[in-house]
Amino acid sequence: MRVRFAPSPTGQVHVGNARTALFNWLFARQQGGTFILRIEDTDLERSEARYEAQLMEDIQWLGLDWDEGPDKGGPYPPYRQSDKGQVYLDHAERLIREGKAYPCFCSQQELERQREEAQAAQQPQIYPGTCRNIPPEEAVRRRQAGESCAIRLKIPERPIRFHDIVRGWVEFSNEVVSDLIIIRSSGVAVYNYVVVVDDAEMKITHVIRGDDHLSNTPKQVALYEALDWPVPEFAHLSTILGPDRERLSKRHGATSLANFREMGVLPEALMNYMALLGWAPTGGEREVFSPTELVQEFDLTRVTPSPAVFDFEKLYWLNRHYIKESAPERVAALAEPILLRALELSEPTSEISAWLAHITAALVHSVNKLDELPERAASVLHFYPVAAIGATENQEILAAETSQTVLAAVTAKLEAEAEPLEAAHFKAILKEVQKETGIKGPALFHPVRIALTGQQSGPEFDRLVPLMEEGARLTLSKSVPAVRERLAAFMTILQTR
RNA sequence: GGCGCUAUCGUCUAGGGGUUAGGACGUGAGAUUCUCAAUCUUAAAACCCGGGUUCGAUUCCCGGUAGCGCUACCA
Numbered sequence: 001m002r003v004r005f006a007p008s009p010t011g012q013v014h015v016g017n018a019r020t021a022l023f024n025w026l027f028a029r030q031q032g033g034t035f036i037l038r039i040e041d042t043d044l045e046r047s048e049a050r051y052e053a054q055l056m057e058d059i060q061w062l063g064l065d066w067d068e069g070p071d072k073g074g075p076y077p078p079y080r081q082s083d084k085g086q087v088y089l090d091h092a093e094r095l096i097r098e099g100k101a102y103p104c105f106c107s108q109q110e111l112e113r114q115r116e117e118a119q120a121a122q123q124p125q126i127y128p129g130t131c132r133n134i135p136p137e138e139a140v141r142r143r144q145a146g147e148s149c150a151i152r153l154k155i156p157e158r159p160i161r162f163h164d165i166v167r168g169w170v171e172f173s174n175e176v177v178s179d180l181i182i183i184r185s186s187g188v189a190v191y192n193y194v195v196v197v198d199d200a201e202m203k204i205t206h207v208i209r210g211d212d213h214l215s216n217t218p219k220q221v222a223l224y225e226a227l228d229w230p231v232p233e234f235a236h237l238s239t240i241l242g243p244d245r246e247r248l249s250k251r252h253g254a255t256s257l258a259n260f261r262e263m264g265v266l267p268e269a270l271m272n273y274m275a276l277l278g279w280a281p282t283g284g285e286r287e288v289f290s291p292t293e294l295v296q297e298f299d300l301t302r303v304t305p306s307p308a309v310f311d312f313e314k315l316y317w318l319n320r321h322y323i324k325e326s327a328p329e330r331v332a333a334l335a336e337p338i339l340l341r342a343l344e345l346s347e348p349t350s351e352i353s354a355w356l357a358h359i360t361a362a363l364v365h366s367v368n369k370l371d372e373l374p375e376r377a378a379s380v381l382h383f384y385p386v387a388a389i390g391a392t393e394n395q396e397i398l399a400a401e402t403s404q405t406v407l408a409a410v411t412a413k414l415e416a417e418a419e420p421l422e423a424a425h426f427k428a429i430l431k432e433v434q435k436e437t438g439i440k441g442p443a444l445f446h447p448v449r450i451a452l453t454g455q456q457s458g459p460e461f462d463r464l465v466p467l468m469e470e471g472a473r474l475t476l477s478k479s480v481p482a483v484r485e486r487l488a489a490f491m492t493i494l495q496t497r
Numbered sequence: 498g499g500c501g502c503u504a505u506c507g508u509c510u511a512g513g514g515g516u517u518a519g520g521a522c523g524u525g526a527g528a529u530u531c532u533c534a535a536u537c538u539u540a541a542a543a544c545c546c547g548g549g550u551u552c553g554a555u556u557c558c559c560g561g562u563a564g565c566g567c568u569a570c571c572a
Contacts, residue, residue, distance in 0.1 A: 008572060010572085040572075042571095042572065104570090108569095108570065111569085111570080112569095115568095115569080118498090118499095119498075120498095121498085122498035122499080123498075123499075124498080124499045124500075124568080125498090125499080125568060125569090126499095126568085150570050167502070167503095170501075170502080171501095172500070172501070173500080175499095175500090176499065176500050176501090176568080177500090178568090180569095181569085181570050183570085184570040185570060186570075188570085190569090190570070190571085190572095191571070191572045192572090194572095195572095210566095211501095211502065211503090211565085211566070212565090212566055212567075213566090213567090214501065214502060214566070214567075215500075215501055215502085215566065215567030215568070216567070218501095236502085238502085238503075238565090239503095239565065239566075241564090241565080243508085245564065245565085246564095246565085247565075247566090273509095276509065276510080276521090277509070278509090278510095279510095280509085280510050280511065280520095281511095282511085283511065283512090283519090283520085284510055284511030284512080284519080284520065284521090285510095285511070285519075285520045285521080286520085286521095287509090287510095287520080287521050287522085288521095304503095304509095304510080305502070305503065306502090306503050306504065307502095307503065307504095307564080307565065308508090308509065308510090309507095309508055309509075310508095310509095311508050311509060311522065311523080313508080313522055313523055314508075314509065314521075314522040314523080315522095316522090317521085317522055317523085318522090320535090324535095363534095365534075365535060366533075366534040366535065367534085376534090440531090441531060442531050442532075443531090444531070445531030445532075446531060446532075448531085449531070449532070455532090455533090456531095456532060456533085457531095457532040457533035457534085458532070458533065458534095459532095459533085459534085460530080460531085460532090461531085
């Protein structure tokens with residue numbers, strides 16, 4: 001059992017393609033087959049070498065590995081199309097000799113005209129077979145005379161049917177499949193022919209790909225048959241759509257693997273989510289599958305044929321799940337560059353790294369994806385007392401008499417405290433203030449929270465206080481005030497107002 | 498235009514000739530919390546339409562509609 005993922009290196013790997021790669025990989029891994037990476041760089045204008053490297057990096061990040069590919073070779077090289085050369089021409093000449101293909105001398109302008117005519121008459125646009133009946137000797141003579149020609153395959157005069165694992169039997173009338181060009185007059189082979197040759201030479205047994213290739217399949221089947229090669233099994237995966245039910249694309253925001261990685265989506269979360277797009281286990285009740293479990297449970301025959309809308313919310317739900325499951329060190333390592341960027345730091349000291357790890361550990365449970373961390377940590381990282389005092393939503397709380405009492409009491413008690421302040425100690429102070437003033441609950445906590453963070457909501461003080469104290473001891477591009485400093489500054493501004 | 502594919506809660510899906518049509522995300526409500534998040538409990542929410550077949554169709558068949566794809570000397 002051999003399957004392949006054959007992307008063209010024309011940019012970042014998109015989720016649609018990644019899902020195709022994933023299904024191929026899952027199928028291979030679970031059947032004990034071979035997963036092959038082949039670079040389809042026929043379109044040299046759009047292909048770039050750097051994209052090829054990025055492509056491999058991206059799918060490795062997702063957690064896929066391949067057994068044969070351009071980087072590691074294998075028994076059926078080359079694994080990069082542009083390295084292939086002559087083969088396509090040789091097989092095409094063989095087809096001509098066997099009477100299964102023929103040179104076509106029609107000019108492109110002529111073909112274009114015919115197509116326009118057919119379109120205007122609302123007729124199917126198929127090649128009328130003008131050159132199909134040119135006697136072979138005459139064709140040979142004209143070619144030798146240097147007349148420019150393309151090579152066309154003869155499509156048999158019978159319906160073409162093939163089996164698809166996700167859709168069952170599919171049949172196309174030969175009346176709608178025209179004799180296709182396999183070699184351009186420039187001598188360059190055409191995609192639909194190239195894939196067949198490549199897949200056959202690599203002994204691919206199962207072609208798992210996007211359903212945009214479904215209508216191409218009869219042509220390819222005709223090619224396999226003409227070349228006397230075994231027709232592989234097909235599995236056409238449905239399209240992934242955006243919320244507007246149009247094909248998912250960059251228009252819909254972050255849709256490439258690189259995007260997801262930058263956002264701080266864990267690869268196993270994305271893998272799990274993509275697997276659920278078109279596949280469900282028997283019973284359909286389980287949703288959470290680690291990569292290993294997916295390999296065990298995945299079943300190609302249970303893949304649904306209908307298109308699926310990509311739901312970021314559900315992906316985030318899985319991401320939250322996997323973030324919580326992950327070792328804190330791993331999450332901290334992934335979050336560090338994101339936080340460093342927000343702090344405008346490049347080279348962290350080990351103290352800063354430790355602090356960032358603490359921030360991450362304290363806040364990560366409330367985040368969909370890691371890039372939300374800086375925003376979530378803003379109450380620690382920044383301190384804008386003037387803005388906090390001026391903010392309309394804070395007026396009511398700050399104006400309350402109880403708030404004035406609480407803030408004055410807390411500030412006074414903090415004055416007497418040694419630095420650094422322990423979280424437990426801060427809590428004890430609040431407790432004392434509560435006892436002495438009789439103010440408790442929201443009336444106690446809210447003004448203090450606003451004084452420290454400028455906001456009415458955020459992490460609990462037990463988490464917040466140590467992060468502020470730790471940050472205050474570090475040398476940063478923009479310093480983080482300690483708890484006492486914050487309260488003192490806040491009070492000063494509040495009183496002078 | 499032709500051809501092909503698809504159609505169950507808003508979304509991903511399970512199911513299948515007779516079911517209270519199941520689960521998950523999201524949403525609403527409640528509990529908890531100083532607040533947000535998390536968590537727990539709970540609620541609302543679906544078989545595209547029309548014909549057949551059948552005692553009975555959401556399920557099988559046909560047609561319609563809609564969405565998507567292919568229709569190239571693009572990949």
